[in-house]
Amino acid sequence: MLEDLKGSPIRAPKIGARLIVASNPQRNDRGADRRHAASGPEHAAGPGHRKRLEESRAEWLWGWHTVLAALDNPARPRPKRLLATPDRARTLQARLGGAITVEVAENPAITQILPPGAVHQGVGLRIPPLDPVSLDDLASPARGFLIMLDQVTDPQNVGAIFRSAAAFGARGVILQDRHAPLLTGALAKAAAGAVDRIPHAREVNLSRALERLEQMGWRAVALDGEAPDALADVLDGTPTVLVLGAEGEGVRRLVREHCDALANIPMPGGFESLNVSAAAAVALYEASRPR
Numbered sequence: 350m351l352e353d354l355k356g357s358p359i360r361a362p363k364i365g366a367r368l369i370v371a372s373n374p375q376r377n378d379r380g381a382d383r384r385h386a387a388s389g390p391e392h393a394a395g396p397g398h399r400k401r402l403e404e405s406r407a408e409w410l411w412g413w414h415t416v417l418a419a420l421d422n423p424a425r426p427r428p429k430r431l432l433a434t435p436d437r438a439r440t441l442q443a444r445l446g447g448a449i450t451v452e453v454a455e456n457p458a459i460t461q462i463l464p465p466g467a468v469h470q471g472v473g474l475r476i477p478p479l480d481p482v483s484l485d486d487l488a489s490p491a492r493g494f495l496i497m498l499d500q501v502t503d504p505q506n507v508g509a510i511f512r513s514a515a516a517f518g519a520r521g522v523i524l525q526d527r528h529a530p531l532l533t534g535a536l537a538k539a540a541a542g543a544v545d546r547i548p549h550a551r552e553v554n555l556s557r558a559l560e561r562l563e564q565m566g567w568r569a570v571a572l573d574g575e576a577p578d579a580l581a582d583v584l585d586g587t588p589t590v591l592v593l594g595a596e597g598e599g600v601r602r603l604v605r606e607h608c609d610a611l612a613n614i615p616m617p618g619g620f621e622s623l624n625v626s627a628a629a630a631v632a633l634y635e636a637s638r639p640r
Contacts, residue, residue, distance in 0.1 A: 408477055409462075410537050411469035413437070418542030419476055420445065425545070426477040432459050434471035441472075464534060478533055479544065481551040484558055487521045488550075491566030491588040494636040497523040499555055499594040499604050501625055504530045508539025509626035510593075515543035517633040523558060523590070526551040555592075559607040562590055569608040571600045572632055574622055576611035580632060583612040586640035591632050596625050 408429065410419055419425055420441075431451050433441055438453045445451070459473050467473075488495060496514050501507055507530055514522055529551065530536050532544040552558040559569050570583055571592040592608055594600035605611065614623065614631050623631070 407531055407533055408475045409464065409467075410474045410476060410533060411463055411467045411472060412538040412541070413470045413472055414542040415537045415540070416472045416474045417444075418545035419474055419537075420449070422479075422545040425479065428474055428476045430473075430475040432462065432473040434459070437471040467534075468538065478531055479549075481524075482521070482548045484523070484550045484552060484561060485565075486550075487523070487548055488562055488565055488567060491562075493518065493520045494589045494591060494633075495520050495523060495562075495567070496629060496633065497555060497558070497569075497590050497592045498525070498529065499592060499600050500525055500528040500598070501593065501595050502528055502530060503596075503625075504534065504536035505539045506596075506624070506626040507532075508536040508541075508544070510629045511536075511540040511543040511547060511549075513626070513630040513633050515540075515547040517630075517637040519547065519633060519636075521548040521550065523550050523552060523555070525555055526553045555604050556607045559590070559592075559604070563609075568610075570610045570612050571605050571608040572614065572628060573599060573605070573611040574613055576613040578610070578612055579615050580612040580635050583610045584636060584640060589636060591629075591636060593625055593629055593632070596622075 410416055416431075420428070420431075428449055431441070431449055432454050433451050434456055435453055438451045441451050456469075456471060459469055459471070460467070463469055463473050496510065496519050498507065498510065501510070507524075511522060511532075532540075532549070537544050562569065567588045567590050568585075569590040569592055570580070572580070572594075592600055592604065594604075600608075614628055616623070622628075
């Protein structure tokens with residue numbers, strides 16, 4: 350028999366021994382925050398409480414493909430909570446075989462738990478973020494192509510770039526440690542599971558990372574709209590790091606100086622520039638073509 354979160358028997362379709370029903374929407378991270386806010390000023394809980402609350406919110410993933418990819422990734426830590434609507438719960442139970450407890454909840458209850466605007470598709474997963482791999486593990490031996498993001502901070506763009514990188518067979522993604530978002534939430538949803546299918550590394554200094562990559566046999570090509578040569582003409586089939594910068598600023602000067610070549614994406618339609626995630630998709634497709 351299924352039970353609600355208070356331990357009381359309930360009537361519900363028999364899905365599996367590891368299912369519980371989330372009948373109390375206040376049993377969640379945002380609910381805890383609301384209860385505290387109602388009891389006194391924000392500072393009453395102290396900075397430690399607020400930090401823990403922020404960390405818990407940062408651990409949530411949502412979206413069907415995103416959650417499935419995270420559950421299938423052996424590199425992930427064990428989940429802390431898995432929420433699903435009844436139909437989704439039945440599918441998850443059949444897939445997981447009871448290895449993880451699934452809390453059954455209706456769509457409105459899941460929406461209350463997740464951050465505002467989360468399009469969750471009936472599932473929410475609280476799980477610690479993925480750990481990055483080392484640059485040596487990501488890039489050795491030198492073959493294929495990598496993508497490096499220089500201070501690209503928009504989660505939607507980074508998520509879309511991960512998705513394109515996985516689709517076109519990139520070896521991995523290199524992010525700047527302090528100027529890149531966590532691979533959770535809206536970013537993971539935009540990536541549609543790609544953050545769990547393609548490895549990533551985080552580097553404090555991208556210029557030094559490029560020096561190390563050069564020693565390992567990689568050639569770096571920075572995307573620059575003002576470059577004289579087209580990307581197709583610059584790529585030569587050798588192991589290549591595609592370097593993209595934030596919209597507006599582009600690749601920073603010092604990082605650009607550590608690249609072997611600059612290249613543009615020809616736009617015969619006359620438009621001045623592409624969104625960074627769209628430019629990454631074009632560059633990744635070009636890099637994946639046989640040469």
